[in-house]
Amino acid sequence: MEWGYLLAGLGVGIMVGMTGVGGGSLMTPILIFGFGIQPAIAVGTDLLFAAVTKAGGIWAYWRHGVVHWRVVWRLAAGSLPATLLTLWGLSATGVHEGHHNDLITVALGVALILTSSALLLKNWLAGIMKARQGHPLVNYLYRLRQDETIKAPATVITGGLLGIMVTLSSVGAGALGAVVLLFLYPRMRGVEIVATDIAHAVPLTAVAGLGHSAVGTVDWSLLSYLLMGSLPGIYIGSHLGVRISDKILRPLLAIILLMVGIKCLL
Template identity: 35%
Template sequence: MDDLLTGAALALFLVSFGVGIVVGLTGMGGGALMTPALIFLGIPPTTAVANDLVAAAVNKSVGAAVHWRSGSPNLRLAGFLVLGSVPTAFAGAFIIDAIGATSDQEAFVANAIGVALLFTAATYALRMYLQLRHVTAGNTLSEDDPDVKPLRTIAVGAVGGLLVGITSVGSGSLIMVALLLLYPTLSAVRLVGTDLVQAVPLVFSAAVSHVLVSGIDWAVLIPLIVGGTPGTFLGARIAGWVSQSVIRRGIVIVLSLTGLKLLGVPAEWVGILGAGALLLGPLAWGFVRQTRGLPAFDNNSAAWRIDQDTKE
């Protein structure tokens, strides 16, 4: 019990609460933010992955429940994703265990997380651009569910599940972008709801395998759940109220810099790249917006529009 009343536990609580808000707001997998945060707090990578997955299994259930009540998820689409993701997610812990010595496992997981974060940042930026392109091309929010593509959807789930099982990263990043590519007419709210619903069995499967292989650390897990659950609930409740443009651009920068740090890039170079991204990133995004015929810095112009004619 004393382990739960320390400054470290408070830090874990505050970080998990903040990450939970982001998960509820954007549908992004908390592992992309939470697992690196745990590592930077001094927790070994394998322990960080295992405990984050167990906490995420609880926290994502809360966000999924909120979206389920609002009627936003596409359950058939989520079902095909689960069919592909659950088996590969379960294999993740056993793949890590087969690496060899503990030190080799820690190095492998840290490098895998670094690569996954860079990949996540790239796919997240792609998601932003694709949504911008669809909106400016005249697409409107459809009230009809798109036709499901079973084989492609199962394949997306399998790749995403494997990534989550090894790194705890990917359930709300890789899969979200893949869904946007496969189903561009799926509304933003339904996209988030579908991803959160399919992520629950995915993360549960990965969490169970990690518990079987390496166990959990209660002093880490409890603050993650206690902080992350209300954060996810709050984020999911206000997802429809908050403009996500600035949040998403910030996430891309944070993920990129964190991934570089985990891959061993010197801190001074990470700092230089971070400063450059903060200064030049908004200008680059403004230029992209202008190429699509939008004002450079009008955040509201990239929101999905509802065709009023289809509502009458």
């Protein structure tokens, strides 16, 4: 079984290295459906797995000055309290005893479908917004995005929703967060959106993962095997990614996530 965990970590690490997404989206379903891990333990373990594998990205992006820390604080102002409240609710109602397996599986399915939709529709929606410049509805949306009195609370609320979703399913901090940032902060460059999204995802997944650990839903042995496989996998994937078109990889990943999400809901 240990070799299976190592290979799972390796495979997910390669996908993360190639596409930049797919860690929580792929690992949690693999643990639940591939290895029969209890959903709560799969989510808790995967949250810490995501925090460790993404942590190196913060340092690299911070050195290049592409993290928008004000946006990170806004997201965290919503996500971290929401995460703690969700953890308290799960703990108080017996998550460590497996009482919420169905809830977690449904939350995972919804999160996967939303993530796959974000991957498939992100570029299309951006194209529609550009093509329809001058349309009254598009002009109204652009004005909303430029109004700080609306943008700031909208970012905090978005963080809160991400905190709940990530704590329940370990999915959503990556692709969904990036799509929201793309809409709310249109002046941010692509690399800045990715960097800011990761800078928020690491503390979010770390707090959620440590909270799961406190209520007994993290398997530390499993985590160690996944990390041993994923770290070389990310290195391999980062080299393969420059040779395989992103236009092929992301739609393929999105379709896989959509199929797994539907399976979770059936």
